[in-house]
Amino acid sequence: xxxxxxxxxxxxxxxxxxxxxxxxxxxxxxxxxxxxxxxxxxxxxxxxxxxxxxxxxxxxxxxxxxxxxxxxxxxxxxxxxxxxxxxxxxxxxxxxxxxxxxxxxxxxxxxxxxxxxxxxxxxxxxxxxxxxxxxxxxxxxxxxxxxxxxxxxxxxxxxxxxxxxxxxxxxxxxxxxxxxxxxxxxxxxxxxxxxxxxxxxxxxxxxxxxxxxxxxxxxxxxxxxxxxxxxxxxxxxxxxxxxxxxxxxxxxxxxxxxxxxxxxxxxxxxxxxxxxxxxxxxxxxxxxxxxxxxxxxxxxxxxxxxxxxxxxxxxxxxxxxxxxxxxxxxxxxxxxxxxxxxxxxxxx
Amino acid sequence: xxxxxxxxxxxxxxxxxxxxxxxxxxxxxxxxxxxxxxxxxxxxxxxxxxxxxxxxxxxxxxxxxxxxxxxxxxxxxxxxxxxxxxxxxxxxxxxxxxxxxxxxxxxxxxxxxxxxxxxxxxxxxxxxxxxxxxxxxxxxxxxxxxxxxxxxxxxxxxxxxxxxxxxxxxxxxxxxxxxxxxxxxxxxxxxxxxxxxxxxxxxxxxxxxxxxxxxxxxxxxxxxxxxxxxxxxxxxxxxxxxxxxxxxxxxxxxxxxxxxxxx
Numbered sequence: 001x002x003x004x005x006x007x008x009x010x011x012x013x014x015x016x017x018x019x020x021x022x023x024x025x026x027x028x029x030x031x032x033x034x035x036x037x038x039x040x041x042x043x044x045x046x047x048x049x050x051x052x053x054x055x056x057x058x059x060x061x062x063x064x065x066x067x068x069x070x071x072x073x074x075x076x077x078x079x080x081x082x083x084x085x086x087x088x089x090x091x092x093x094x095x096x097x098x099x100x101x102x103x104x105x106x107x108x109x110x111x112x113x114x115x116x117x118x119x120x121x122x123x124x125x126x127x128x129x130x131x132x133x134x135x136x137x138x139x140x141x142x143x144x145x146x147x148x149x150x151x152x153x154x155x156x157x158x159x160x161x162x163x164x165x166x167x168x169x170x171x172x173x174x175x176x177x178x179x180x181x182x183x184x185x186x187x188x189x190x191x192x193x194x195x196x197x198x199x200x201x202x203x204x205x206x207x208x209x210x211x212x213x214x215x216x217x218x219x220x221x222x223x224x225x226x227x228x229x230x231x232x233x234x235x236x237x238x239x240x241x242x243x244x245x246x247x248x249x250x251x252x253x254x255x256x257x258x259x260x261x262x263x264x265x266x267x268x269x270x271x272x273x274x275x276x277x278x279x280x281x282x283x284x285x286x287x288x289x290x291x292x293x294x295x296x297x298x299x300x301x302x303x304x305x306x307x308x309x310x311x312x313x314x315x316x317x318x319x320x321x322x323x324x325x326x327x328x329x330x331x332x333x334x335x336x337x338x339x340x341x342x343x344x345x346x347x348x
Numbered sequence: 349x350x351x352x353x354x355x356x357x358x359x360x361x362x363x364x365x366x367x368x369x370x371x372x373x374x375x376x377x378x379x380x381x382x383x384x385x386x387x388x389x390x391x392x393x394x395x396x397x398x399x400x401x402x403x404x405x406x407x408x409x410x411x412x413x414x415x416x417x418x419x420x421x422x423x424x425x426x427x428x429x430x431x432x433x434x435x436x437x438x439x440x441x442x443x444x445x446x447x448x449x450x451x452x453x454x455x456x457x458x459x460x461x462x463x464x465x466x467x468x469x470x471x472x473x474x475x476x477x478x479x480x481x482x483x484x485x486x487x488x489x490x491x492x493x494x495x496x497x498x499x500x501x502x503x504x505x506x507x508x509x510x511x512x513x514x515x516x517x518x519x520x521x522x523x524x525x526x527x528x529x530x531x532x533x534x535x536x537x538x539x540x541x542x543x544x545x546x547x548x549x550x551x552x553x554x555x556x557x558x559x560x561x562x563x564x565x566x567x568x569x570x571x572x573x574x575x576x577x578x579x580x581x582x583x584x585x586x587x588x589x590x591x592x593x594x595x596x597x598x599x600x601x602x603x604x605x606x607x608x609x610x611x
Contacts, residue, residue: 007469008462010479011442097435232447235439236482239430240497242400244448245423290439291447 018294021287025301029079032308036075039315042066069206077205077269078311078325079304080213082276084266086303087217088259089277090284090295091224094231095255096161097238102278103263106164106256107146107171109272112264113198114175115142116271117182120193135197136209136268143264146171151257159249161238164256200273200326202311209269216265220258221300227251228292235290275329276303279337286340306333349376349410351505351537356396356405365392366403366561372554376504376535379528381542381552383572385582389561390541391431394509397539398428409505409537423452427503431510431541433490434497436483441474441493444482445500452501468496471526473519487514495523499530506531506538513543520544524551549573549595557581569595579604 038049044063052059052067059067088103096105103109115138123134150168157163183191230251234241241248263277280303281295287302288294310328317323353371357364366389374380382390395401399414399422407414414422434444445465449456456464469475472492477485482493491514498506506527512520524540528551531538542548548555548569555572557564559581565572573596578586585601 007442007466007475007478008459011446011462014440014479229447229451232439232443233451235435235437236444236447236497237430237432237435239432240434240444240448240494243398243428243430244452244497244501245419246451247419285438289443290437291443 014289015291015294018288018291022294022298022301025284025287025298025305029301029305029308032305032312033075033079036078036308036312036315037067037071039312040066040071041315041320070203073206073210074202074311075308076210077202077213078307080210080217081202081266081270081273082280082304082307083300084213084217084262084303085273085277085307086280086284086299086301087221087224087296088262088266089303090281090292090299091231091255092259092277093281094234094292095252096165097234098161098165099282100278101165103259103266104172104272104274104277106150106168106260106263107175108143108150108260108263109267109274110172110175110179111142111146112139112267113142113179113194113272114182115139115145115268116197117179117186117194118142120197121182121186121190140264140268142175143268144261146175147257147260147264150260151253154249154253154256159252161252164252196324197271198326199324200267200271200329201324202270202307202314203322205269213265213269216262217300220262223254223258224296227255228296231255231292231296232290235292271324271326273307273326273329275333276306279333280306283333283337283340286337306336349504349535349537350374351397351539352406352408353393353397354406356393356403356407358392358396358401358403360392364561365389366396368405369393369558369561369563370405371556371563372566374537374539374554376537377532378537378554379531379552380537380539381548381555382539382558383542383545383548383555383581384558387560388558388581390558391509392561393558394428394507394539394541397505398426398507399423400428425503426505426507427498427501428507429494429498429509429511431513433487433494433514434482436485436490438481438483440479440481441469441485441496442478444493445496448497449500454501464500465496468499471499472496472523488516488519491515492519492523504536506536506540508538508540510541510543512547520547527551545573545578545598549598550593573598 038046049067052063056064056068085103092101092103093099116135119135119138153167154164183194186194230246238248281299284295284298284302288298306329310325310332313328313332314323314325351374356366356369358366384390396403397407399419410425442465449461469478472495474492474496477489482490495511512523515523524547527538530536555569556566557572557577564581565577573588575586575588578584583604585604587599587601589597591597
């Protein structure tokens with residue numbers, strides 16, 4: 001570097017390269033969304049789908065219903081849930097300085113399973129209660145209850161990340177034990193339902209669920225984007241962040257609160273879809289580096305892309321059968337993650 | 349512009365770490381060396397001065413009292429370099445510097461910020477590592493990045509906690525010479541916790557010798573670095589001589605094992 005513009009130029013080029021990567025990831029997401037909408041056993045062609053999206057009335061009624069009430073909500077909930085888990089994952093990993101952290105490390109999903117188990121096993125039939133809302137309501141209550149407990153621990157421990165992680169792991173074990181208790185007393189049908197819910201499945205979501213999860217994501221995203229510089233700074237180490245006057249404990253509290261809420265809404269309708277919140281952020285980090293201006297939206301896009309690809313695969317892998325998407329997230333994510341990881345190792 | 353530290357005491361749990369520590373009034377253009385063995389309270393005093401740890405007593409800088417000033421305002425004037433270097437992540441030194449400046453909302457343009465970062469990196473020999481991930485840098489280079497993070501903020505008071513502990517001889521001298529030059533030419537104040545007595549004698553105007561949270565001696569290097577004081581604090585036998593350049597030289601003869609074990 002020979003003159004004072006070199007660093008500016010070098011840094012600008014690096015940033016521009018990452019913007020290109022981020023844009024490519026977004027384009028890949030749109031392609032994946034399109035493929036997900038196309039996938040299905042009804043035999044709708046790409047032209048019919050496009051026509052049906054622009055002028056729904058031109059399609060036969062049954063195709064209108066398939067497109068607008070089944071495929072679109074399924075494809076969009078995959079994006080919303082994936083993006084929510086990706087965003088929640090990257091923020092949790094950064095503030096806890098723990099690459100193994102994910103929304104589930106804090107016990108949020110395990111608590112959701114407890115709520116779902118109560119709904120399925122204990123209160124299967126209550127007259128005058130809309131049953132389709134009891135399960136997500138109790139799953140959400142469980143997950144938000146866990147979030148509240150985590151917040152309490154953050155406050156008591158003064159934001160100590162070790163305490164928060166250890167508490168989260170303890171909560172996971174406790175919730176798993178309670179869920180196992182419910183499984184013991186559940187009849188065969190209820191047990192099957194619990195297992196099915198725990199695996200994670202997108203097909204029961206409708207427009208209301210899409211609207212709720214998306215709203216939660218878009219309400220929380222601006223707060224995350226507001227903190228991108230602080231989160232980047234925090235990657236240099238807590239001591240350095242503190243030494244610049246950053247109130248790390250307060251930042252950690254806010255991030256954990258919003259990540260937990262986001263994860264709670266993400267899992268309450270579709271079940272505990274694992275892996276996305278853990279690996280989505282890592283894939284984004286491998287592609288975009290540690291600058292959280294890119295990494296925060298990048299992790300959300302990666303999460304959405306992973307789940308969208310898994311959703312497409314779930315409908316096409318075995319013709320006529322829809323495999324629960326939770327089974328396929330790792331199938332899609334692991335090869336992608338490992339190939340990036342080995343590519344980086346070779347470069348280094 | 350003065351730094352005042354009077355009767356500062358603080359505890360970790362029930363254990364008192366600093367006992368009624370007072371420093372001489374420190375005017376602008378002064379480098380203060382905090383000396384003492386491990387666990388003597390140097391880092392804790394730094395944390396109190398940074399406002400990171402609550403304490404009894406009085407700490408003020410440029411008419412601002414640390415206990416009555418919000419952290420953001422205090423950190424506009426004070427920059428701390430912690431003992432641990434930045435974490436070895438995939439973040440680059442430039443990204444870390446950039447995010448620090450932007451997180452603190454420093455009112456400068458991107459081009460000006462790049463110029464400042466590059467100037468600091470040149471001073472610290474980091475230019476060729478500017479866009480390399482921190483995990484590829486040695487511990488010493490990362491320690492220099494830590495100092496760069498303090499310098500980018502252009503503070504009036506530097507708090508440097510063992511700033512040269514991971515550096516080779518060249519960079520030990522270079523870093524202290526750089527801080528010395530900045531303090532003298534720009535009228536700033538620096539407090540540095542140091543283990544190297546010769547370097548402290550050479551670059552510091554005032555030395556403060558701590559042992560178990562209490563001040564044993566404070567003042568100019570010739571007054572503080574006496575054989576008796578060093579024996580009392582470090583339990584080593586020394587010979588002190590005059591370099592003829594305005595500061596003493598310390599030759600360590602041998603450790604005093606029995607005293608140290610009984611201390």
